Amino acid sequence: MSVDANTDATSGAGVEGRDDVLLRVRDLDAGYGDLQILTDVDMDVFDGEYVTIVGPNGAGKSTTMKSVFGLTAHMGGTVQFKDEDITGRRPEDIIHVGIGYVPQNDNIFPTLTVEENLEMGAYILDEVPQDAMEAVYERFPILRERKDQKAGTMSGGQQQMLAMGRALMLEPDLLLLDEPSAGLAPDLVKEMFDKIDEINEAGTAILMVEQNAKEALRRCDRGYVLANGQNRYMDTGTALLEDEQVRQDFLGG
């Protein structure tokens, strides 16, 4: 893998030369209405890889994820998934190709029960996939305990697990997680990261946005630093953690 350790804002930050690429974003420009937020964003996720996006508030991290899922106004560039061009497709199409998405906020149906939330995760299938549901319950036993409870009455951490469980119902190849540890108590943060490790070890590639940047970079394979809607740095998680400039500018020293 021949990658510049610290790519600056102007050069691309994609990884070339690997043939098991799952998600490939190139020169992506996107935003809301007429307002452009992302400029020339490059991003790759390989099969089974665990990738983290970090960056300051308003950097465009969530916007990048939404753009992959077809939830923003597309203004240029391409998004490829498993050799298929999914640029500008609508979310109801993208859910079919094997990408699961857990948004940053409002990621459950509060008045539906836990089990109904999971069923909605597999809405596009004719039958509720019992094996996938079983797998979700195995992964998050608390959800089985609470399966008939209204999702909105659960704690923040449980809701976050439910949101992930919902996104896993279609057994996606790539899971997009937008700040899964946001608002959780410290011990729950660790549990959440452990769960994500488990999901990744079971073969699902992860693209995750995290405010808890140091912990996320410690655990992931590779990280991207975004700022101002543009790529800033891309390297292995450990390398980013050790980089003096990244530490100073983005990780609080």
Place this chain on the structure above:
Amino acid sequence: MGIAETYSRGRQFAIERPFALVLAVIVVILLGDLLRGLATGQTQFADIGTLVWDGLMRGLVIGLAGIGLSMTYSILNFANFSHGDYITAGAFSGWATTYLIAGLGRADIGALLLVGAGGSVYGGTLGIGMLSTPLAVVAGIVVSGAFAIALSLAVDRTIFKPIRNEDGITLLITSIGVAFALRYLMQFVFGSDVRGTTAQPPSVSLYFIDGTVFINAHDITLLVVASALMLGVHVLLQRTKLGKAMRAMADNKDLALITGISTERVVRATWIIGGGLTGVAGYMFILWKGTLGFNDGWLLLLLIFAAVILGGIGSIYGAIAGGLVIGLTASMSVLWIPSAFSRAAAFVVMIVILLVKPSGLFSGRATA
């Protein structure tokens, strides 16, 4: 728990929820007045029984019609003021069918189809009723539902769908326009006279403590039809994939989109279910009260809004519960105030309950 503690808790309650306290006092006064009436023989238990039954019937009509309004509110995010005229339209289509079947060969077809406009033919003369002309009534129920479905889909396709992404106020104002257009179209076609639609239905008299309560065949029909449809909606929402998707969309539209729920399909289903219930509610309302006029739905709409807001806007169980509260209030208020003020009483009760529980009886429960 010591007396002091009880006292301080009571004080706390009175300070935190003064309206609840005032409400409790008023209820006690009203009950006291009622008991005094019963004790002195001014009021009979059977009178109260009759009013409760009447209120229940009214409540069922309001609740049934309120489900559709509540659904369109929670899933499409707007207060549909044309809802009342869907009720009337359903009623006219259903009653035209009933007249036609019951009166075929006995009166001019045009007069039958116009539901006896201008006194050309009377429902009473045709002997219309659940027991006397069951086929005509059942066909009328079916047609009223079907026609209201067709109407709400057609209005949605041509008027609401193109402005789906506008804000709620735009949609609301548009719906008021639709309401006027529909109402005056119906007035133009069917005339503005209020006609009697049914012959006196047979009734049973139930002995009740100190008198009798009459329950007629149309009361029973309304009770059965409304309960069955409400149960049907409950099963649909709780057990079927479509129902769950509807609740999901009412809960969180953005997430529904992400999970691949076809929002346009859910919207169409909403109009179909809501429209059907509304049309049938219109038919049953007329069957129960025995008269039909072009203003009926519009006038009922205010009570329906009261019921839906009272129940917690967007909740179908709230709409049913709110309908019963409003219906019972409107009927039972005559125990204390002149009947001319019964509608006002319903609104007062709504306002009072909302002061105590501002988000309604079933708040935050969406369609659940």
